[in-house]
Amino acid sequence: MTDAGPLVLLIEDEPQMRRFLRAALDAQGLRLVEAPTAREGLAQAAARSPDLILLDLGLPDGDGLDLTRQIREWSTTPIIVLSARGQESDKVAALDAGADDYLTKPFSVPELLARIRVALRHAARGTGGEADIVVGDLRIDFASRLVFVRGEEIHLTPLEYKLLATLARHAGKVLTHRQLLREVWGPNAANQNHYLRVYMTQLRHKVESDPTHPRLLLTEPGVGYRMRAE
Numbered sequence: 001m002t003d004a005g006p007l008v009l010l011i012e013d014e015p016q017m018r019r020f021l022r023a024a025l026d027a028q029g030l031r032l033v034e035a036p037t038a039r040e041g042l043a044q045a046a047a048r049s050p051d052l053i054l055l056d057l058g059l060p061d062g063d064g065l066d067l068t069r070q071i072r073e074w075s076t077t078p079i080i081v082l083s084a085r086g087q088e089s090d091k092v093a094a095l096d097a098g099a100d101d102y103l104t105k106p107f108s109v110p111e112l113l114a115r116i117r118v119a120l121r122h123a124a125r126g127t128g129g130e131a132d133i134v135v136g137d138l139r140i141d142f143a144s145r146l147v148f149v150r151g152e153e154i155h156l157t158p159l160e161y162k163l164l165a166t167l168a169r170h171a172g173k174v175l176t177h178r179q180l181l182r183e184v185w186g187p188n189a190a191n192q193n194h195y196l197r198v199y200m201t202q203l204r205h206k207v208e209s210d211p212t213h214p215r216l217l218l219t220e221p222g223v224g225y226r227m228r229a230e
Contacts, residue, residue: 005029006120009050011041011067012082013060017105021054024109030116038062045071052119057083057094065097072098078119082107088222095176095223102174118172118229133168135228136216138207140168147207154206159184163199164207167217172229174220200225 008025012018013036025032033048035041038059045053053071057064068079078100083090086104094102100122101115133140139148145161147154156164162184167175177196181189189195204211218226 005031006051007031007033007048008052008054008116009033009035009041009044009048010054011035011038011044011059011064012054012056013037013058014056017056017082021112024112028113036060038064038067041067042070045075045077050077051123052116053077053079055079055081055099057081057085057090065093068094068097068099076123078123080112080115080119082112091174091220091223092176092178095174096178100170100173115172121229122170122172133171135168135171137209138216140165149207156203156206160199160203160206163196164203167225167227171227174224174226176224178224180224196225 005028008030010018010021010032012021012034018034018036022032022034033044033050035044038061041053041055041059044050055064055068059067064081064083068081071077071079079098080101080103081094081099082103082105083094084105091102100119103112103115132142137150140146141148142165147156147161147164163180166180166183175183177193178191180196181192184199185192185195200217201211204214204217208214208216216228218228220226
């Protein structure tokens with residue numbers, strides 16, 4: 001473990017899970033701070049300013065969803081939920097509360113580490129301004145609001161561009177239907193899922209090599225969409 005590694009706050013009440021994650025994260029040079037309760041987790045998040053938070057939903061003194069909402073009132077630190085709750089409704093609730101990602105227990109260490117890398121890259125990009133985003137054959141030039149596929153500029157309507165840009169700014173992160181509708185169409189469209197389906201179909205026909213088997217704009221069934229992250 002090195003002092004230069006990213007600082008991860010683990011809010012988890014199960015000692016066995018904490019030992020398992022401590023070993024996995026230490027081996028990758030990540031520094032770890034542990035909190036077994038929601039109250040201590042909130043205090044550590046405020047005091048230590050971690051680079052990433054791993055959060056269990058079932059805490060002895062409170063629900064992880066409420067803790068996520070509390071942290072989101074003042075912090076944009078990436079939050080990855082680790083939970084035994086595997087229903088679509090649980091995932092949607094966590095993401096709508098402000099979590100960046102959701103892993104259902106049991107999970108593999110390689111998958112967790114991949115999700116952590118994506119979250120840390122996204123957070124670093126968010127502090128560095130609107131640099132171009134390149135994913136596969138797609139390049140988005142935010143400064144000029146231009147989109148290129150395999151080097152060729154493509155035409156997008158304003159709403160198509162806004163939807164694509166929103167997904168790109170959160171590449172690797174699942175965005176729920178409600179989150180996307182609020183961001184792109186506004187709060188009054190939060191339940192108009194058909195808008196999203198229509199525009200996602202149009203976008204895939206413009207940016208995917210095979211729109212029927214998308215490799216860039218991915219569906220999370222029952223939850224929402226995400227853009228693949230390199």
